[in-house]
Amino acid sequence: MNITPEEAQTALNDIQHATRTAQNVFNIWAYHMLIWGIAWTVGFLISQFQPQWISAIWTVVVLCGIAASIVIGMIQGRRMRIVPGSQAAFISSRLGMFCGVLYGFVILWLIVFPLTAPQVSILWITATTFSYICAGLWFRQMTYVVLGVGITLMVVLGYYLLPHYFWLWSAVFAGLPLVCTGIYFLRRK
């Protein structure tokens, strides 16, 4: 089979276009990261500059984030599925259970221990990054591991070194990296 360079270029353009379409259709994690990245960034910025609204804004942000995540999950559930009985299905169900238990314990600790607002934030951020690191290790996706470790280190650093600017620091080093990673997943070739 012989083709001209022009035909090869056309075929490669078709591949690139189809790949981009597929990334937009299938990339569930990218959309979750975008939603929670935007939610965190908005929440932390308002916490920094309008601290009197902190409870109200986080209630709204978290409820909106959960609602959006559920909608995306339902849409993606109609578009794709993990092969039943496969190893990926087994790992996914275990990861789901693990995250359920993890976030359940975080809620328990929030009820039991008297934590300050920044401590509550750092608990949620590190619980989330912990789940990213575990997911990255189980699915062998180093991007999640690097993202989880990087956000954890930066947020802990900001918590101890810049307590007065902790919210702003978290918006930049916890919220924006999620947004950027989500965009990267949607646009990578």
Place this chain on the structure above:
Amino acid sequence: MASLNEIIHQPVRLRIMAMLAVLSPETQTTFAVLKEALDLTDGNLGAHLHKLEEAGYLTITKAFVRNKPQTYIQATEAGRSAFLEHRNALREILESSRQISSNGETDTTKGHLL
């Protein structure tokens, strides 16, 4: 040197394989999603999927989800490898064409300089 694949090179089948290759190995998509994303009719998409299935490049699974029939499509390992090899062959053709044209330009430049 990678070789071109006649079955995959057909434009619709190329786009089908490119979309399926984005999914992780143990993930399936539906007939309806492919049909909408690629803007094809049922008959057209079905014929191309059948051709790719015959070649062993994808599997088609029919299942009932909430009492509704659903057709799931998944690229096989052989399909992924064949698609990647075809894509590499396309890139090699472009690369070698660029090299030939740049060598030609260099020779011309040399000619002018001499």
